[in-house]
Amino acid sequence: MAKHQEDRTTLDLFAEEKRPGRPKTNPLPRALQLKVNKRNQLKRDKANGLRRVELKVEAELLEQLNELARRQNLSRADLIQLVLKQHIETETVHQSLA
Template sequence: MAKEVSDLTTIDLFSDEKRPGRPKTSPHPRSVQIRINKRNQVKRDKSNGLKRVEFKIHHSIFEQLEELAKTKNISRSELIERLLIDSLTKENN
């Protein structure tokens, strides 16, 4: 019996063939890749003089920050940094 590529009834004949797809670019599984990328990001931030700060705020304040950042066309992180700088400048004067 001849093997026909378009024959769906003999699909078991094709089980050993490699299917075309995206080639693997990394030997690591995805979970390891994520950890490596995060570590590299932290190193980049540190070399740029950045320090990670995490805090919790009420949802309504978050929404206000999000809206203001969109109107100013900047990221939320940049907006918070500017607000803190402004506040510290006013505090020192």
């Protein structure tokens, strides 16, 4: 039986062959890499004074937020933070006038 370069069904014939692609630079499995990266991201956020908030909204509102964020060239998280700050400032002004 002749082996063809395109034939990958007989893996034992190609066991020693190096496959092209991105070299493996991290000895950890991908799932563990993701956990480590997430842990490091949370540490960076905490050091920058950021805290995580989970929010459930209706699908229509989410689409409106996405569209508004895209038009203003902001991330959705930045837009939500901006809207919350503006609302709190407005409420503070109204309370001081009352």
